[in-house]
Amino acid sequence: MTEQQLDEQYREAVAGLAPVIGETVDFVTAHPELAHQETETAAHLVGLLRGAGYTVTEGVAGMATAFRAELDLGAPGATVGVIAVYDAPASYDAEGHVAPVHSCGHGPQSAGVIGAALALAAVREQLTGRVVVVGCPADEIHSPLTRERGSGKALTAAAGVWDDVDVVLYPHPEFIDTVWPASLAMRRETARVVGVRTLRRDVVCTPLVALANVTALAGAVDPARLIIESVSVDGDVEEGAGMVFEASFLLFADDDEGLDALADTVHGIVGEAVWTSSAPIAPVRPDPEVIALVGDAFAAAGREFIADPPALGFATDFGNVTRVARAALVGVGRAEGWRYHTPTGAEEFAGAAGVENAVGIAEVIGLSAIRIGAATGL
Template sequence: MDLTQVKHEIETLAEKHRDEFEVVSAYIFAHPELAYHETLAQDQLCGLLEKHGFKVQRGAGSLETAFVAEYQSGKPGLTFAFMCEYDALPEIGHACGHNLIGTSGAGAAVILKEIMEKYGIGGTLKVLGTPAEENGSGKITMLDEGIFDGVDMALIMHPSDMSMADDISFAAVNKTYTFTGKPAHTAACPWMGASALNGVLQMFHAVDSQRLHFKDYTRVHGIIVEGGTVVNIVPERAVCRFNIRALDAEYLKDVISVIDRCAKGAAICAGVDVEIQQNGYLIKDVRNNRELVTAVEKNMDFIGEHHIPRDLTQGIGSTDVGNVTQALPAAQFYIGVGEGLGTHTAAFADAAGGEAGRRALTAAVKVLAMTGLDMMSGRS
């Protein structure tokens, strides 16, 4: 099998199916759904995959809007998975381009299945529908519940301003600190009270005092959620929330210990109690598989997709893809929709739903399918 010739066939198939894939992406874009409520997007992607001969399971583990689609060649080989995201953001819809992520993963699978059938490539091809990336980290739930078990490699594309074959992300966690004191009238008998708000304020000062000692690219930012109800009563309850990020999950745990220590010390200072709660999962940093990154880079070159190196000077976020990359060989790469555009903005949403997004969708389908071919054809 001449891989170069087969990749040209993938290009042809991507153009052949272009209108079909764009209709799915446009529908998802026009009907944005928040985490765990992505029923319409799930139906669109599952319908596309069923139409092209995949065995599809709607719902996976405890997640009703997840899905697993599978094509078994009947021959030994790699189990390769494309990951799909399809949840939207409040108010600004698909300003992170998940309409493109979901459709590109499903579209690449449709094309790669045709290639596998034509050339007798062995292995199993899967599409994993992973809901709630924006708020819930559905991939971590799916990892914990065994949905990724048996997958040898996994790949996903994310839109960005520029195309990049590699990724960097923060490990991250959200925590809530609830301080409980003793109420008292602030004019008549303030000495009888203990201010929970003072505990919160002391915590912020303590955290600021530690910033000098954090490694570079550590991010710690918080807000006060509750700080009392009336000014003439010593606040009995005060609540703050912190988002804590670091470049690797191991160091993140060290930073969390420092922030927790600040909370406990602040409570002692203020003479109040503090309850510490983690909100959701600890999201790990992305550690892309180098074989996949190399293949993605070569396939970007093959289709003429201009790309730049990924580095720390660019905007860095957090994603549950990181947990997947630390559980099995996996990678995330980027296809650009417009230089200078930042995700989670109205301008990025316009690009994801417009001509730039349609261009990126076709490019992503090609690179995903070609990279899947590279991996599966070498292990048949």
């Protein structure tokens, strides 16, 4: 069988799975769950993978809603890993309450990954290599349990989940068809100031001094490199009673040295405090050989591949995965783009455009896996 015939057979398998892909988008959309709480969604995805013959291990990397599904293909070859994400952003509703809403494309993302996994299983005897699908909770960095426990891709990288995988692919709905070559480094800096409340103007209240300094910080640092994530001041109401200021800041830079320099600036402006730092999120590390294979897969899917996109202007914990395995951050685009983290975006991802994107992800990721599985020297 020629490569073109194999591609056609695989794409026919994806087309036949289009109803399942659409139903998966619908299920994920209808079951929005915050980071590390994705019990129903994870169980649904695991059920689909087991039904297609994958061997599934749940609770990997110490995360109850993470999983790893494996399938040997027809002949020995490279092992291809694919990441599925399925948490919903911690959005604020009209009353100001936190509510999970799928407004970041994780319905199409996970449905596309499952579609690729099921289509690869359907033509497995014609293929070489092994497929590993890892369900990674907690993609959304601002969700309460992401902040407390860490993000799924970074935790799987630290736990060795990718150590036996040759290449890892992480697709996501985007504006263009591409592989992103770079992203920013990130870490969270948290400040805590303990002082006393005062009802007098001639007494310094250190928590309120820190609060005022946050306002100065907002005007002194590029907002694209510093997000004031949360600020709170709390304490008893009597003169001399205890009072606490707490604030968290997301810092972005090109590398760890840039993060250290920005942290020094933030510390200096906010002032004296007890500071804690999260584990850093690494920048994405590109792999030209993997990019070329994915680019060829886009062409086989009849899509225009953008080989020289700009760097991402934000951070992703997939960068940590690229430090332990060869990898590609795959953008599957839509000319109209997406309104991420908005009610309009939620409607886009839940509708026909979202399902179409999921089918596109299934095609591109599966065609990429076919090429990587057959490649030598990876």
